[in-house]
Amino acid sequence: MLENPHPQQIIWAGTALPNPHVPAQSNFGVCVEGNRIVAAGSHQELTDRYPDTPQKGGDHLLLMPALVNSHDHGRAIGTGSFGIADDLLEIWLLQLGAQPTLDPYLAAAFDGLQLLKSGVGTVSHSHNPRNWQTLETEADQTIQGYRDVGIRVAFHPPIVDQNPIAYDPEVFHRHLPANLRSLIEPTDASSVLSTKDYFCLCRNLYNRFHDDQQHTVQIHVSPAGGQWCSDPLLLEAVDFAQQHQTRVQMHLLETCYQQQYAYRRWGKSFVQHLDEIGVLGPWLTCAHMVWVDEADLARLAERGVGVAHNPSSNLRLRSGIAPIAVMNQAGINLGIGLDGHGLDDDQDYLREMRLAWTLGNQPRASSPNLEAQTIWQMGTVGGRRITLGEDIPLGCLAKNEMADLVLVDWAAIQGMWPLSAPDGLLRRATRQHVKHVMVNGDWVIWDGQSSQVNEGEIIDRLQEQLRQQNIAELEGQAKDNRSLAHYLRSFYAEWDNH
Template sequence: MLTIDTLLFPRWIVPVEPAGVVLEGHALAIDQGRILDVLPAVDAAARYLGRITLHLPSHGLIPGLVNAHAHAAMSLLRGLADDLPLHEWLTGHIWPTEGRWVSEAFVHDGTQLAMAEMLRGGITCFNDMYFFPDVTARAASAAGMRACVGLVVIDFPSAWASGVDEYLDKGLALHENLRHDPLISTAFAPHAPYTVAPATLERVRTLADELERPIHIHLHETAAEVDEYHARHGRRPLAHLDALGLLSPELLAVHMTQLDDAEIARVAETGVHVLHCPESNLKLASGFCPVARLLAAGVNVALGTDGAASNNDLDMFGEMRSAALLAKAVAGDAAALPAGHALHLATLGGARALGLDADIGSLLPGKWADVTAVDFGALEAQPLYHPLSQLVYASGRHQVTDVWVAGRHLLKNRVLTTLDADAIHQRARAWRDTIANG
């Protein structure tokens, strides 16, 4: 009998690969941070001895959820300026508040608050775009959480950098410092075509090609944005990025609510990934991402929450349900985004967009043990006929009991093991008082 680090005996395992498979009466074996085996429970009990063995008789195990687009530190701005259209929300409220308050302390405390929320909701990896990405990276690494941090670029100065040259210089230095961190990766993060000049986007493309890093950008978020850009530049933003050579499998295009058939075909042809944020788009009335048409064209679609300032939570269970229901309504087809595919968007789709699908996003031997346990035992989850459908259409983040990242138990029976929840709570209240009274 082989002694290993952790042996989990759930009721169900939903590995995501192969698609649609639900394994009942199986076990998950973890050793040295990676998944060693997925096998029938009877065989696991005969083959392995876990230093830690956990029986989860009413639970399902799923891959850790991947939040493919977030502004983690903006959790401190949750609810600050609700029920406003995007332009007014951003330019009249969010940017002025950020200009006054964003600092290393703000980003550290906001990121810790966001990570606590995400881990308690089964999220093990997030793709972030915000100022002071070095602070975000340190906070995530210290907490044991997986993150892709954005090397932010924007045409106006901030507390992080005075201009484009400094944004890029600091980003390159951070990328170099993080090259050997097993949990943290990087992506270039120009904010949007309307806030980053074409010459800067060309510089970003050149650097991204040299370093083989993704480019994470807001794109085609609203009709007004697209129309204004077309009036100013003579073509739509996607076409402009195409002319600059940015459309490729390295481009992570966030929102994409305004797409015609030719644009969908071009996105599919060039391998662009679409990062879909359904609840933020609904709340800001930005439009509807044509998910069913993108998937039919062969585009990889991932799922994100956006920031808590525009959502207002970091709840990937909510995003899965909203994405599935919205896709059906937009397509006029009840089969447009089945439950299993919604889970794919929230796991393997996100991992693929970030270039991490060889290591995370599904529960296969050899991958990192990024695992979420969901309890289906409560009254509200009864009766249970199909675990996959139950997971997407009738489950909530409050049912997440345990989370592992690279085999490390970061949430244990709803208790965070690497983050001080009380201290995070206190600092969040202090920031609220400071910002509200400022």
């Protein structure tokens, strides 16, 4: 572990991005005491003011706030490593049952390390239970894994109470051969936690882990998606969040079939329905929102709803491209999430920001322009707003902000030709350029390596777990899933014609 015997230190760089609302600064630094920034300004001014304070930094570096990953799942290993090919979301989800079971602590620790090494200081973790009946134990271990490596986590366990396989289960069941109907009965929504048990679990996790002082851990609730959750469940989630002054995160309008589901069910858009029953509000973050009706954007902005944009995942799972430039123009709070499904399976948040910027600028002269500054905001203060909340002092390099910051190799990013920031940073930077990361006043990454845990040991233990998997059982599960997938694809193909 990197020792810091001094209660105070100056961190500076030749170039800095203190916050998304001001231009890049030259020779800028911050003075950190404990876990807070106590002063920010020019390097020379800080040196004169704190002459005996030790310093870290350099002319060749760029100083920036730590980034916020606003939606993820902490899988540790990409699904392609297990032979699960990218597909339509509805088909792909079915294949996840054939994944090997990994220790939740190791998965979170490994995933947290990859994010930290990409400059991320906070992750919003939407948990995928390995076993619904041991969800609380999984939650404990997952939170501990993230905290041991030094990353902040907003943890939200999921709940579903309807449509676990298909959005019209009765029709889907009727089209299945009898031998396949038995395969989906164990995955009926009644086999997961009851609503009572779920909110009891959330209350226990909140009481044990929720940190409303340092915000190292937050506990949120997560009705998994509008199509997977009944109206009463959604309203109880909102009620829980408001009572506990926490947040709700849910998947919404990720695919065209989810958009169609709303019109088939209620004869109106998902957003309109959720607004009418009282789900929308500043407590809510919706992940994906690829298929949102443009007419609903003003309503989302007025209600203060946040949107976590997941460009890589939306491409890989054939969902499409979310209209984030139009969302931004409408005044919607936006963040960016990797969703555990980046293009290269490497949890590179800097590359994900580049993809969001590139895809966000759509054809036609009449399309709104999405500037680099907006993407930078989505990765910092915007992400903090929709992940941890409006009033959390995080995402800027300013006095009284929590000390979450990153130093990247700006000289290596520029190469032979000078660049401006943040444009040049977003166009060229990758995780390989991240040198040092501080979270909550602690150097958790130094020279690109963890100062908190032995990453090699974590990798060795994960590889050993993979070697011990029952391959024949997993292959049998995968075969059953492929049989179901054929009929599920045919089921949704009929929706394409209506």
